[in-house]
Amino acid sequence: MSNQFKLQPAQIVEKAKEIRKKIIHTNVRAGQGHTGSDLSEVDILASLFFRILNIQKDRIDDPDRDRFILSKGHGVCGLYCTLVEAGYLPEELLDTYLQFDSDMPGHPVRQKCLFVELNTGALGHGLSVGVGLALSAKKTNRRFRVFVLTGDGELQEGSNWEAAMSGAHFKLDNLVLIVDRNTLQLADRTETIMGLEPLADKFRAFGFEVYRANGHDPGDLIETIESLDMHNAMPKAVIAKTIKGKGVSFIEDRAAWHHRIPNEAEVLTALEELE
């Protein structure tokens, strides 16, 4: 199976713009949401869904499809908007975001949304489940790959490190962890709250092959991920340098925007900047 779009980086940049505009509209309409977190991950999600992930709309249950887990479940609006932009979900559904019993609740639910493998929202769950999925592929000789996107503050959860230890022990070269490294968490900078650095060294010490990429450059992300050796008996960590709130100047790199919503004037400015 291959990706059904296979877009070039320049085309993905255009898709990311549209996704960002949808995020602003959707969060404003809902009256709440994790705007900064959503904007941080957009270029990573766009690169995955429009190029990297081997998934296709008419084969959503295919056991050979690549698996993606949004471990930072609070970034779900970014995922919904990406799936809508890709035509996997109808755009009208975004109107129901956060509404009663909506198919688009504030954290992803696999029973409600295609390509959601796990109900995330509590942090530090995706990597363990990713390890289990990658292990299932090894045990059944399937060739699918498993991509897990975590936030960076999320890595303060100890369960990630249990999972990392086992991913290396089981030699899961089909497992790719992407860290949305925007250096901000809910309350403040990660390094102020509970320092993560030297993060790359930590993953290396746990047996991962570690790469760094510009998390806002689809070209760099694609080149990094497509050149990974998926047969070297090592799991991979891609530390994607990002800016929380990327694309909107007054949201960028501000902890206060973890789950703030722009007001009317701010929306106009934001949409102008995203053009």
Place this chain on the structure above:
Amino acid sequence: MHEQKHDLREAMVQSFIKAVDRGINLAVVVSDSTSTSKIKPFAQKYPDRLINVGIAEQNLVGVAAGLSLGGFVAVTANAACFLVARANEQVKNDVCYSNTNVKLIGLNAGVCYGPLAGTHHAIDDISIMLGLGNIVILAPSDAIDTAAIFDFALEYEGPVYIRMDSDKLPVIHNEDYRFELGRANLLRTGTDISIMAMGSTAHEAYFAGQELEADSVQAEVINISSIRPVDKEAIAESIRKTRRVITVEEHSLHGGLGSIIAEIIVEENLQAQLIRLGIPQGQFSKAGPRDKIRAHYQIDKNGIVTAAQKLLQTS
């Protein structure tokens, strides 16, 4: 009843082997708990299907959920105390909320680890599981019940919790016993008093029933191995008949079998007297030899007989 005693875990492991033999794509995940689970015969026959994640219970449950998403029937097998407490959020989200096909086995539950004390006791597992959505909760009482429950659970699609005992126990079910989800098992019929027990305390209830018969008391003894769903009809029918109930569980009196029966009595307006035997709520269990703990909390044969006499005197 047969005098010969069986380790319930051996019946469990034989069910695993038979399941793979008949084509079930099973993976058993342990957290250094290979001896706790007595998994060796399975490991010898199907080494690739046993996964040991080390001493890491959160990862144990997360990996099992991942394996199930990859097409396996995933089973976790470790001590109940560590499963329900340490991995509670993984149980909640990765298994129950995500509705993955994972079977969670709580080994050596209750106070099986008697002298090893509070860290190793699991007297809250049923109450914790009852608070979660989507999960079936089962507690086998002997080797026949265990084999039947595992044969069922490995075919059932969705989350299941199975509370297991570590003792070697005699058989109190007939060979023709068939487990049915949501069905209580009548171990003996009677008209004077209903004794309802869960897991290995069904043995204490069974023997108490025999002893009461010698005193001309006809006790109805019911083994509740299907905790969720629970057999409300059979339970209510028995209580309507006897109007006197004793519940027996090696579990906190908060949120276990006694609570379930009390709810049924009130909701069905059954007008019955109830004595709940278990660990008083708000307490940790005392530590020590298991038989001494059971005697202390009256969850042994003698305690049940005493409770029965008390109920019969007051009514």
